[in-house]
Amino acid sequence: MSDWRRIDIDAFDxxxxxxxxxxxxxxxxxxITLQEITPKISQLRSLASSGDSKSAVALAVSDPPYSGDENTKAEYFKAVLETLTQVRQADIAGVVSGLTSEQQDTLVKYLYKGMSIPEGQKQGGILLAWFERVxxxxxxxxxxxxxxxxxxx
Amino acid sequence: MPYQSVAAVYKLVKAPIYSHCFSQDKSLLAVTCKNDCLVYRFDNGPAPQLVATLANHDKTVTAVDISIHGRILTCSQDRNAYVWEPLSDGTYKPTLVLLRINRAATCVSWAPNGYKFAVGSSARIIAVCYYEQENNWWVSKHIKKPIKSTVQCLSWHANGVLLASGGTDGFMRIFSGFIKGLDNKESVAGSPWGEKFPFGSLIREFYHGSYIEDVQWRSSVEKVGYVSHEGALTVVDYANNHAKVNAPDGLPFNALLWINDHEILCAGFSNHPVLFAESGANQWQFAKDIDKVIASASSPIASGNEDLDESEDANGNGTFGISALRKFKQLDLKGKVSTDVKETAHENTITQLLPYAEANGQVSKVSACGLDGKVVIYNI
Known part of the structure; x- marks a missing residue:
């Protein structure tokens, strides 16, 4: 019983x-299910590829699928990451200052999420550039x- | 300058003060200090005198409160609470409170009438305690459900029945603390919060998400304000209206205090209080900083070095050793971020705000304690 201090007493209660x-x-x-979020993801992709980075990012960080399961969140995150990486470095500051404070909060959540998973870590430099601007x-x-x-x- | 935001600063102890309380007539001040509660008297001259050390606890004292009758209530991480009855010779007679909890007690609050009080704990329990004549001790009744985590803060409604609590499970909950034989039903007759208030019933709950650090009733307008660890003030009412406003600097809040029906003072990690005002129906906004560091021409470390270089050039390079010593002396910022910043009255996180002077529902002076071992009186 020399190790009694390490006993997990809560396990007995x-x-x-x-x-x-x-x-x-x-x-x-x-x-929210993946089907419900799919139209938003494709809208995001088309906005990002059209070069309208400002509205693409604003859409990405508005009303994120908080209630979705892990799979839904991962799919949505992929689209957000694509959007963020397509913005040119020089435009980042302008995009960030155009966001509302709630959108900025959400953006930071996606930056941390990106830095925590391998897909995002590959784009770590870009995420850090966003983080610096925010x-x-x-x-x-x-x-x-x-x-x-x-x-x- | 006619308006001074800081009325008085008392450096009392070399340890963090988690909680403080003035007596009704402001002649006595009780502060928590490590495992003790220290009582200071204020009447002789400006410097407070230590008159009593309440030393029954054997772990950190987490909270102190003084009732309208002058009874001092302390609670501690040793899972106990004591009621300290003042005696005529200036000493205090402790009475142990049977809390029946198996975790630390975190917060205490006397009911407005001074005949019962609530203790919050990490055992996910609020103990509502009252004096039992037959047994000559303070007994407690527990509120357990549906609290999921540590209770951080408590506040009684002026009617002495409704009890607001907040904690680390992210909920602000309103319970009934109605004790049969002590409270009467007339005090809650016509309350907009409900019809019946049996003891321990959950009257309302509001989900917030992050840790709720402090909660306070404003009984005259039937609203509850609470501050949370992400640095936000939220005001809710019986119609479930909900107004949220963020701290201007984004740092967490620890305490709030209603100044009047339309203004709330908040304080926390930014070392100075911040005033918020109601700007419309269910809308609150930042009003002003109190005792904020004026960062006029703030010189961060880099620019400070440039100034130094210039002065050295002017002095010439003759006395090399002395100027090197001077350079290092000036480079030492003593823990500050830049060289010429005026200190705030509190040099560390503020842990509690209490009204110090109040007239007609308007608080004019506020007392605050902090991790720097100080108690500061602010003018509002």
Whole structure:
């Protein structure tokens, strides 16, 4: 019993009430499916390829599929990443300052998501360039919102 | 200058103050300090005198509150709470409160009438405690459901029945803390929040998402304000209206205080309070900073170095060793970001805001404590 300090006492208490993943999930009224988000993804792709980077990014970071499952979120993220990588470096600052503060918050969520998965890490330099511009415009607010928000992208 | 935002600064202890409370007549101040609660008297001269150390707890004291009758209530991470009854010789007689919790107690709040209080805890329990004459101790009734995580903050409605709480599960909840034999139903008659208020019932819950750090009722307009860890102030009412406004600098808030029916003061990691004002029906916006560092011609580290180089050129290079010493002395920023920034009154995070002077529902002075071991009085 020399290691008694390391005993997980909560494991012996059925009412310990340790938080589970479900407990911290926000209460969504309904779940968005991949089919429902597909039109938005194709709209995003066509906007991005037409070169209208401003409205493409604004659309990408508006009303993201918070309530979707992992697959839906991953598909949507792919489209967002494509949109972000198609914007020219010189245009980034202009696009960022044209976003509302909620859109900036969402943008930072996608930047962190990108940096956490291999697909995004391949474009790490671009994501960091976006991140630099957002924090120049909005300060630490989007970052602290990202850390605290349980609506994940 | 006629208007000074800082009325007084008291550097009390070399440890963080998590909670403080003035007595009703502002002659006594209780602050938490490590495992103790320190009581200061204010009447002789400007410097507060330490008159009592309440030392029964054996872990960090997390919160303190003083009732309208002068009883001091402390709670601690040692899972206990004590009620300290003032005696005529200036000492305090502690009475243990039977909280029946198996985690730290995090926050306390006396009900407005001073006959019961609520203690929040990490055991996902709010203990509503009242004095039982027969047994001569404070007993507690638990509110458990549907709290999912640590309770961080509590606030009583002026009617002494509705209890607002916030915590790390991201919900702001309003419970009934109605104690039979202590409260009467007339105090909640005609309340817009509901019809019946049996003890422990969930009256309303508001999902927010991030940690809720502080909550406060404004009974006169039946609204609840709360601040959260992502640096936002939210105001809700019985019709589920919902107004949210972000901190101007994006840093988390720890405390809020209603100044009047249309203004709220918030404070937290930015070391100075921020005033928000109601700008329309269910709309709030940033009004002003109080005691903010004036960053006029702020010189970050880089530009500070340039100034230094110039002055050195003017002095010539004759005394090389001395100028090198001077250069390093000036380069030492002593933890500040730039060389010539005026300090705020609080040098670290503010943990609590309380009204210090109030007349006709308008708070004119606010007291604040912080992790720098200070208590600061602000003029609003």
């Amino acid at each position: 059925p009412e310990s009430g340790r938080l589970t993943k479900q407990d911290v999930q926000p209460p969504h009224a309904s779940q 924090t120049q415009v909005a300060g630490v607010r989007p970052v602290s919102h990202f850390i605290n928000d349980r609506n994940t992208v």
